[in-house]
Amino acid sequence: MSKLDSKIPEGNVEQKWTKYKASVALVNPSNKRNLEIIVVGSGLAGASAAASLAELGYKVKVFCYQDSARRAHSIAAQGGINAAKNYQNDGDSVYRLFYDTIKGGDYRAREGNVYRLAEVSNSIIDQCVAQGVPLAREYGGMLSNRSFGGTQVQRTFYAAGQTGQQLLLGAYSALQRQIGLGTVDMFPRHEMLEVVKIDDKARGIIARDLVTGKLERHFGHAVLLCTGGYGNVFYLSTNAMGCNATSVWKAHKKGAFFGNPCFTQIHPTCIPVSGDHQSKLTLMSESLRNDGRIWVPKKKDDTRKGNEIPEEERDYYLERRYPAFGNLVPRDVASRAAKERCDEGFGVGASKMAVFLDFKAAIERFGKTQAKKLSISNPTDEQIKEFGKQVVVEKYGNLFTMYEQITGENPFEVPMRIYPAVHYTMGGLWVDYNLMTTVPGLYCLGEANFSDHGANRLGASALMQGLADGYFVIPYTIGAYLAKEIAVKPIPTTHEAFVAAENDAQSQIDKFFAIKGNKSVDHFHKRLGKIMWEKCGMARNEKGLKEAIVEIRELRDEFWKDVRVTGKPNEMNPELEKASRVSDFLELGELMCMDALNRSESCGGHFRVESQTDEGEALRKDDEFAYVAAWEYKGNYSYEMHKEDLKFETIKIAQRSYK
Amino acid sequence: MSHGNMNLTLKIWRQNSAKEQGQLVTYPVTGISPDMSFLEMFDILNEQLVSKNESPIVFDHDCREGICGMCSMVINGRAHGPKTGITTCQLHMRSFKDGDTIVVEPWRAQAFPVIKDLAVDRSSFERIQAKGGFISVNTGTAQDANCLPIPKNDADASFNAAACIGCGACVATCKNASAMLFVAAKVSQFALLPQGKIEATARVKNMVAQMDLEGFGSCTNTGACEVECPQGITLENIARMNREYLVANCKD
Numbered sequence: 001m002s003k004l005d006s007k008i009p010e011g012n013v014e015q016k017w018t019k020y021k022a023s024v025a026l027v028n029p030s031n032k033r034n035l036e037i038i039v040v041g042s043g044l045a046g047a048s049a050a051a052s053l054a055e056l057g058y059k060v061k062v063f064c065y066q067d068s069a070r071r072a073h074s075i076a077a078q079g080g081i082n083a084a085k086n087y088q089n090d091g092d093s094v095y096r097l098f099y100d101t102i103k104g105g106d107y108r109a110r111e112g113n114v115y116r117l118a119e120v121s122n123s124i125i126d127q128c129v130a131q132g133v134p135l136a137r138e139y140g141g142m143l144s145n146r147s148f149g150g151t152q153v154q155r156t157f158y159a160a161g162q163t164g165q166q167l168l169l170g171a172y173s174a175l176q177r178q179i180g181l182g183t184v185d186m187f188p189r190h191e192m193l194e195v196v197k198i199d200d201k202a203r204g205i206i207a208r209d210l211v212t213g214k215l216e217r218h219f220g221h222a223v224l225l226c227t228g229g230y231g232n233v234f235y236l237s238t239n240a241m242g243c244n245a246t247s248v249w250k251a252h253k254k255g256a257f258f259g260n261p262c263f264t265q266i267h268p269t270c271i272p273v274s275g276d277h278q279s280k281l282t283l284m285s286e287s288l289r290n291d292g293r294i295w296v297p298k299k300k301d302d303t304r305k306g307n308e309i310p311e312e313e314r315d316y317y318l319e320r321r322y323p324a325f326g327n328l329v330p331r332d333v334a335s336r337a338a339k340e341r342c343d344e345g346f347g348v349g350a351s352k353m354a355v356f357l358d359f360k361a362a363i364e365r366f367g368k369t370q371a372k373k374l375s376i377s378n379p380t381d382e383q384i385k386e387f388g389k390q391v392v393v394e395k396y397g398n399l400f401t402m403y404e405q406i407t408g409e410n411p412f413e414v415p416m417r418i419y420p421a422v423h424y425t426m427g428g429l430w431v432d433y434n435l436m437t438t439v440p441g442l443y444c445l446g447e448a449n450f451s452d453h454g455a456n457r458l459g460a461s462a463l464m465q466g467l468a469d470g471y472f473v474i475p476y477t478i479g480a481y482l483a484k485e486i487a488v489k490p491i492p493t494t495h496e497a498f499v500a501a502e503n504d505a506q507s508q509i510d511k512f513f514a515i516k517g518n519k520s521v522d523h524f525h526k527r528l529g530k531i532m533w534e535k536c537g538m539a540r541n542e543k544g545l546k547e548a549i550v551e552i553r554e555l556r557d558e559f560w561k562d563v564r565v566t567g568k569p570n571e572m573n574p575e576l577e578k579a580s581r582v583s584d585f586l587e588l589g590e591l592m593c594m595d596a597l598n599r600s601e602s603c604g605g606h607f608r609v610e611s612q613t614d615e616g617e618a619l620r621k622d623d624e625f626a627y628v629a630a631w632e633y634k635g636n637y638s639y640e641m642h643k644e645d646l647k648f649e650t651i652k653i654a655q656r657s658y659k
Numbered sequence: 660m661s662h663g664n665m666n667l668t669l670k671i672w673r674q675n676s677a678k679e680q681g682q683l684v685t686y687p688v689t690g691i692s693p694d695m696s697f698l699e700m701f702d703i704l705n706e707q708l709v710s711k712n713e714s715p716i717v718f719d720h721d722c723r724e725g726i727c728g729m730c731s732m733v734i735n736g737r738a739h740g741p742k743t744g745i746t747t748c749q750l751h752m753r754s755f756k757d758g759d760t761i762v763v764e765p766w767r768a769q770a771f772p773v774i775k776d777l778a779v780d781r782s783s784f785e786r787i788q789a790k791g792g793f794i795s796v797n798t799g800t801a802q803d804a805n806c807l808p809i810p811k812n813d814a815d816a817s818f819n820a821a822a823c824i825g826c827g828a829c830v831a832t833c834k835n836a837s838a839m840l841f842v843a844a845k846v847s848q849f850a851l852l853p854q855g856k857i858e859a860t861a862r863v864k865n866m867v868a869q870m871d872l873e874g875f876g877s878c879t880n881t882g883a884c885e886v887e888c889p890q891g892i893t894l895e896n897i898a899r900m901n902r903e904y905l906v907a908n909c910k911d
């Protein structure tokens with residue numbers, strides 16, 4: 001008998017959420033006032049959840065490690081947010097968004113959750129516009145859309161290349177409003193270090209004030225972890241420097257199962273690594289694939305500049321391999337195709353680990369259209385180029401500037417060089433339909449949970465999921481739990497469970513300072529990242545994963561013997577913060593490799609070289625692996641896997657094809 | 660470990676806490692590559708300090724792609740360094756020459772007290788936001804998004820104002836330490852949209868009142884803020900806020 005109950009409501013997929021909402025227990029307003037909720041993380045999921053729950057009347061505390069809720073890394077999402085509005089009249093519907101997301105996730109997500117996500121997607125756009133989020137518009141005043149990978153409709157809403165920023169500022173403004181109204185207490189520059197459990201229920205957290213170094217105890221009737229993904233386990237990723245897995249990992253060690261830890265998204269269009277000094281990688285939005293064409297030279301080791309290689313000597317390999325979707329294939333497919341070309345010796349740039357993303361054709365096409373609009377009958381090449389550039393600036397301006405800043409090259413003159421990089425983690429804490437983990441009262445929202453994207457997330461779906469969870473799911477589902485908690489008075493933080501949890505956090509801090517080793521935290525983090533990227537990255541195999549597990553264990557032992565943490569515990573100390581985060585990555589990395597080793601099929605972003613078709617595409621093994629792997633921590637770095645079988649009742653499971 | 664061949668002298672503000680006095684401390688750094696970002700150069704310096712068992716320099720940073728607004732250094736007297744239109748994390752060492760001396764200080768303003776070294780407390784911005792930087796619409800009450808057409812030019816102008824990353828460079832660079840550009844950007848974003856007009860009067864009055872309470876200086880229209888703003892927020896927004904403020908007070 002499985003320990004996992006996903007609590008998906010009965011009935012047709014179209015009816016599940018409607019019926020659920022109509023029957024879920026409610027908490028009356030006077031009781032809401034007495035119920036306290038802790039929200040950890042202030043990105044799209046955290047800020048939207050905190051604001052919405054406070055609006056309902058709950059007492060909310062929000063924690064984030066940054067100096068302001070507005071700086072959570074959702075801010076950096078560039079491209080857009082999906083919704084099934086069908087404003088473009090191009091055949092979109094809730095069902096299609098649901099279908100595309102299940103297929104895009106390579107049939108490794110739950111139908112019930114994904115349908116609900118597609119269903120609430122439209123309300124998100126309505127809510128954001130009402131908040132004053134300035135999404136892009138057409139001249140008639142209506143909202144504008146563009147396409148993203150893995151779909152054949154235009155359903156992506158956007159705000160230039162800064163959609164995440166605008167949506168987060170919308171959620172942040174709703175949160176600030178509640179702070180101003182006194183319904184939310186905000187704790188910036190705080191990091192959660194432990195979950196407090198009393199009688200098996202989550203009842204609070206231990207957080208460290210990052211300015212004073214003081215450990216604090218906070219009670220909550222429920223705790224929501226909205227702390228984002230764990231891509232920084234790879235050291236180099238598109239995540240912010242501070243993104244970490246500490247809250248989910250500590251929760252995991254307190255009983256929350258970890259779902260599909262090996263499902264990582266490697267994003268195809270990032271600026272390539274330039275040297276070993278590199279601290280992070282920068283994404284070039286997927287939206288660029290709407291108009292940019294990806295290619296490599298037909299000749300191996302071609303050292304000419306991109307703009308010097310004539311048309312007939314270029315291999316537009318995505319258009320060649322996937323004529324139906326072309327440059328807009330899903331991310332996992334595009335990333336692997338780039339790796340394949342580079343591994344075969346067709347890569348470009350100094351490192352030979354890059355491909356071209358070229359706007360020449362788009363600039364010409366836009367320029368000609370623009371000239372027609374302006375009634376210029378015989379535009380010169382110069383004019384066409386100039387007009388075309390103006391359109392590109394309007395659509396993608398900040399991305400082009402960003403590229404030039406980082407590389408020193410002007411992408412209007414020479415094609416961009418791009419290469420895949422770690423971007424998002426589909427895995428995360430296992431949650432049921434209510435977004436509750438296996439610890440009662442402990443919830444997990446947004447990227448931090450495992451639930452909606454299966455083995456590969458489609459572009460512009462992360463913003464959708466974060467806001468769906470926060471604005472439109474948790475305000476309903478939390479009632480199912482809290483309705484039974486109304487009699488529970490706030491538990492004093494002098495309770496022994498709080499004392500014990502604080503002692504655990506304190507003893508880990510003391511341990512770091514006691515080591516007095518010789519190597520910096522970054523030294524270990526970089527080495528972990530290298531193991532993960534080489535052996536648990538875009539292509540994985542049994543031998544490599546087994547080696548990685550051994551190497552990570554050795555590295556972890558070395559870390560605990562030889563790491564150097566400077567400064568003192570009771571002060572602002574970024575080295576201590578990093579040490580705490582890296583110590584968790586050193587455990588999570590091993591579990592990721594174990595999960596990847598167990599799943600000897602290829603699906604979505606998880607590519608096991610042993611399991612591929614003759615054409616080199618990912619080959620799923622549905623009879624063996626159509627399940628969610630949910631790992632339970634059993635102490636002393638051992639784990640037990642539980643399976644949640646995935647049932648496909650609405651969509652017929654099939655081999656994914658984008659040809 | 661060598662990365663490149665630039666050698667630099669850094670003079671960096673070190674200060675243990677808001678209560679203690681700070682000073683510039685000189686650090687030589689060697690082997691810097693022009694492809695490094697300014698903050699990656701700091702990573703290398705900090706790595707060296709850790710290896711000597713010295714305490715590394717505390718500085719705020721997070722996304723390292725110019726959008727979170729966390730990084731905040733005055734470099735050679737200029738907020739976010741010598742180039743315009745970018746944040747410190749987007750500044751690359753190719754903007755400097757081998758042998759340069761670079762002075763790095765924190766944001767300096769009464770309303771931004773130093774926490775440690777180069778990190779400052781910008782919670783004054785948060786309190787201004789909480790006084791009116793929003794539209795009072797609870798989750799779930801919104802109508803269909805396309806029921807309210809908005810002229811593209813207004814939406815674009817609103818977006819340009821909303822692009823503010825809240826870094827505080829405008830304050831740091833202003834000789835009066837005025838927060839007018841920051842507040843004006845938020846006021847403008849909503850003033851330009853029909854859904855923002857309902858609360859316009861209260862918004863501008865409350866946000867300006869809180870700004871004054873926090874100890875930010877007055878605006879004397881020098882325009883320095885506009886020059887240093889990494890998002891290119893223009894002075895036009897300050898003019899718009901002044902207009903909004905005047906109209907709001909006339910209504911009383």
